[in-house]
Amino acid sequence: MGSMERAIPPRTFLAALGLASALAAAPAPAEPFVPASDAVVLESLPEKGDPALAALRRMRADLATNPLDPARALPVARLALDAARTLGDPRFLGQAQAALAPWLTGENVPAPMLLLRATIRQSQHEFAGALVDLDRLLAARPAYAQARLTRASVLTVVGRYADARRDCAALTRLASPLVAAACDAGPASLAGDADAAYHALLAAPRRASDSTEVREWALTIAAEIAARRGDFAGAEGHFKAARALAPRDAYLKGAYADFLLDRGCAREVAALLRDDSRNDGLLLRLALAEARLPDARTAYETHGADLAARFDAARRRGDSMHRREEARFRLDVQGDASAAVALARANWSVQREPADLRILIEAARAADDAGALAMAAAWIAVNRLEDAALAAPSPAR
Amino acid sequence: MKRRLLLLAAALVCAPALAHKASDAYLTIERAGPTLAGRLDIALRDLDNAIGLDANADGDITWGEVRVRATAITAYALPRLAMSSAGVRCPLVATELRIDTHTDGAYAVLTLAGTCPERGPTLTLDYRLFEGIDPQHRGLLNFIDGGRSHSAVFTADTPRRSVGGESAGPLAQFATYAEEGVFHIWSGFDHVLFLLSLLLPAVLVRRNGAWVACDSLRAATLDVVKVVTAFTVAHSITLTLAALAIVELPSRWVESAIALSVVLAALNNLHPIVANGRWVAAFGFGLLHGFGFAGALRGLGLPTGSLALSLAGFNLGVEAGQLAIVLVFLPLAFLSRSTWAYRRLALGGGSIVTAAVASTWLVERAFDTSVFSALAAR
Numbered sequence: 185m186g187s188m189e190r191a192i193p194p195r196t197f198l199a200a201l202g203l204a205s206a207l208a209a210a211p212a213p214a215e216p217f218v219p220a221s222d223a224v225v226l227e228s229l230p231e232k233g234d235p236a237l238a239a240l241r242r243m244r245a246d247l248a249t250n251p252l253d254p255a256r257a258l259p260v261a262r263l264a265l266d267a268a269r270t271l272g273d274p275r276f277l278g279q280a281q282a283a284l285a286p287w288l289t290g291e292n293v294p295a296p297m298l299l300l301r302a303t304i305r306q307s308q309h310e311f312a313g314a315l316v317d318l319d320r321l322l323a324a325r326p327a328y329a330q331a332r333l334t335r336a337s338v339l340t341v342v343g344r345y346a347d348a349r350r351d352c353a354a355l356t357r358l359a360s361p362l363v364a365a366a367c368d369a370g371p372a373s374l375a376g377d378a379d380a381a382y383h384a385l386l387a388a389p390r391r392a393s394d395s396t397e398v399r400e401w402a403l404t405i406a407a408e409i410a411a412r413r414g415d416f417a418g419a420e421g422h423f424k425a426a427r428a429l430a431p432r433d434a435y436l437k438g439a440y441a442d443f444l445l446d447r448g449c450a451r452e453v454a455a456l457l458r459d460d461s462r463n464d465g466l467l468l469r470l471a472l473a474e475a476r477l478p479d480a481r482t483a484y485e486t487h488g489a490d491l492a493a494r495f496d497a498a499r500r501r502g503d504s505m506h507r508r509e510e511a512r513f514r515l516d517v518q519g520d521a522s523a524a525v526a527l528a529r530a531n532w533s534v535q536r537e538p539a540d541l542r543i544l545i546e547a548a549r550a551a552d553d554a555g556a557l558a559m560a561a562a563w564i565a566v567n568r569l570e571d572a573a574l575a576a577p578s579p580a581r
Numbered sequence: 582m583k584r585r586l587l588l589l590a591a592a593l594v595c596a597p598a599l600a601h602k603a604s605d606a607y608l609t610i611e612r613a614g615p616t617l618a619g620r621l622d623i624a625l626r627d628l629d630n631a632i633g634l635d636a637n638a639d640g641d642i643t644w645g646e647v648r649v650r651a652t653a654i655t656a657y658a659l660p661r662l663a664m665s666s667a668g669v670r671c672p673l674v675a676t677e678l679r680i681d682t683h684t685d686g687a688y689a690v691l692t693l694a695g696t697c698p699e700r701g702p703t704l705t706l707d708y709r710l711f712e713g714i715d716p717q718h719r720g721l722l723n724f725i726d727g728g729r730s731h732s733a734v735f736t737a738d739t740p741r742r743s744v745g746g747e748s749a750g751p752l753a754q755f756a757t758y759a760e761e762g763v764f765h766i767w768s769g770f771d772h773v774l775f776l777l778s779l780l781l782p783a784v785l786v787r788r789n790g791a792w793v794a795c796d797s798l799r800a801a802t803l804d805v806v807k808v809v810t811a812f813t814v815a816h817s818i819t820l821t822l823a824a825l826a827i828v829e830l831p832s833r834w835v836e837s838a839i840a841l842s843v844v845l846a847a848l849n850n851l852h853p854i855v856a857n858g859r860w861v862a863a864f865g866f867g868l869l870h871g872f873g874f875a876g877a878l879r880g881l882g883l884p885t886g887s888l889a890l891s892l893a894g895f896n897l898g899v900e901a902g903q904l905a906i907v908l909v910f911l912p913l914a915f916l917s918r919s920t921w922a923y924r925r926l927a928l929g930g931g932s933i934v935t936a937a938v939a940s941t942w943l944v945e946r947a948f949d950t951s952v953f954s955a956l957a958a959r
Contacts, residue, residue, distance in 0.1 A: 222645025232640025
């Protein structure tokens with residue numbers, strides 16, 4: 185772990201950033217141009233240097249020759265969903281949706297397609313719709329392990345921990361011990377059982393059949409629980425182990441960056457996310473890190489303006505999936521507490537993960553919103569939530 | 582089962598952080614009189630996905646690779662972007678291909694130009710880029726009309742939007758739609774012929790199997806008022822229901838039924854089945870004509886922000902246009918009602934011609950063909 189970075193007086197930056205974002209928000213499109221020569225590279229496709237995505241591209245071309253063949257469509261949808269998750273790129277979600285489209289009209293959606301649709305809905309934060317699909321699926325096939333796992337995850341995101349844990353309990357007969365333990369650890373740790381859940385997860389036997397992805401997923405959950413319990417050394421260890429298994433995973437990078445920011449390791453975050461500026465969530469963490477680094481002033485201004493433009497673009501397309509990130513941006517980068525608390529409240533009505541609660545509390549404190557604070561306090565009390573980050577204001581904020 | 586579960590667990594469990602900028606295209610259109618000018622910015626990644634740009638498959642898209650596909654890019658984009666004004670298509674061309682950089686990468690910029698043959702208060706756009714390829718794609722429209730800008734978003738579920746219309750303020754907008762309503766009844770021969778077919782006998786009475794001139798202007802006027810009022814009330818009801826999308830009927834069905842109503846109204850003058858209760862027929866068939874008016878209104882496009890105002894304006898315009906026809910018809914008909922020409926030429930001949938013309942419409946509309954071109958093609 186690196187040295188603590190000195191917190192920068194935020195006013196200068198806010199002023200600079202205010203100007204930068206005003207410029208970005210102004211409708212002044214740059215004049216289109218004709219590149220100087222044919223050799224100018226305009227765009228690099230994500231397939232470049234990624235064999236899995238190159239394979240997905242070939243499989244999609246093959247699917248196009250027979251779009252009604254489920255044996256072609258299902259692998260395309262699964263791979264595309266996987267890419268959407270690891271890269272955080274919604275274009276792959278669109279590819280998954282397009283591959284499944286022939287089966288998603290009408291009432292009798294085949295079970296594997298229904299599961300994938302639920303996952304797509306979950307990805308778009310349509311949690312109620314995802315639960316409708318998963319309930320239907322599990323009513324017909326109670327032993328469908330993947331559907332149980334996915335439902336447990338959706339129920340956790342919306343804060344229905346007891347229901348989530350029931351699905352995880354059913355998984356002990358259907359999946360490996362690590363999968364069942366990792367499933368349960370999340371909701372258990374958020375509902376007053378953090379200590380037992382954490383130790384059960386660490387103690388769960390690893391099987392040879394547990395894939396790298398499952399191991400990485402379990403390690404990420406362990407790291408997040410450890411961080412909430414205040415066991416920062418333990419969390420650091422789990423994060424590093426997970427990172428070794430999946431260095432490109434965007435969710436993991438974001439979670440690790442948050443952890444490092446809370447520990448005051450802005451320089452490590454800047455290095456970790458240097459090449460991730462296309463991902464809004466990671467760009468936000470990068471900008472938050474750069475705000476604390478005196479020598480990253482220029483990058484901070486550019487990235488702040490980029491973020492403002494991206495949130496603006498998302499709003500223009502009618503997107504409400506990024507309210508958590510935008511609330512954090514308004515609060516921590518732009519210093520607009522009232523905009524932040526409005527976004528955080530709207531976000532809280534949809535999803536209730538620890539990060540959603542945290543931004544609600546931080547924005548409410550900054551905006552003196554007693555109602556939001558009371559809502560958050562009631563949630564913590566009812567669920568007996570333990571989270572070190574909520575107990576004390578984080579350093580350098 | 583278990584093996585597959587383990588392979589899939591990550592993708593299907595963690596809520597993905599969809600944090601990249603999503604697939605958007607930016608459409609800017611400025612209207613000045615009949616002329617449209619604008620630009621369409623499409624991400625190179627999206628174009629590559631739809632038509633393939635990376636010719637050498639090295640993962641990099643160069644200007645050379647884009648440039649040689651200029652025709653293909655236009656051929657992909659333009660057929661998927663239709664604009665119309667007052668229900669008439671505004672043909673578009675792409676005059677130039679350039680590049681612009683947005684926060685998430687490089688975009689192909691097509692310069693667009695077009696002309697709308699018909700003037701309408703709104704511009705209706707039909708946007709279907711990447712339909713079936715990427716349901717997450719959105720088209721973000723900025724429409725500039727008379728110095729005011731309007732925005733709209735095209736999605737897979739809402740590919741069709743009408744914009745503008747409210748730019749000149751509520752009063753001007755009301756007037757615009759009223760004018761369109763007048764114009765529609767005057768140019769809509771089916772509605773006029775239907776109305777006239779019902780009105781022609783208003784200055785006559787049926788006695789012993791023959792039409793004879795009626796005695797009083799008062800009786801004739803009363804008959805006209807009954808027919809016109811019944812027609813107005815009926816078509817106002819269905820126009821409103823259809824414009825608000827409460828009731829929707831297939832347009833081919835509606836248009837065919839309207840043609841049939843004209844045929845029946847004309848035949849009724851030749852062999853009367855309904856002589857004095859024509860207002861009932863006016864009401865019944867008026868319901869159908871309302872759906873027809875709604876179809877025309879849809880062609881104009883209704884601005885979502887001020888739907889009621891535009892609807893009321895259009896409806897009032899239709900009534901005003903209709904009243905004007907009646908005010909010209911009634912005195913002329915009343916003065917000439919006792920003449921041979923009125924009874925034989927206007928009522929008899931007019932009804933035969935009307936029935937014949939409307940029968941042709943009926944066939945054309947019901948079978949979606951053109952009778953005269955079909956005959957000419959023989």
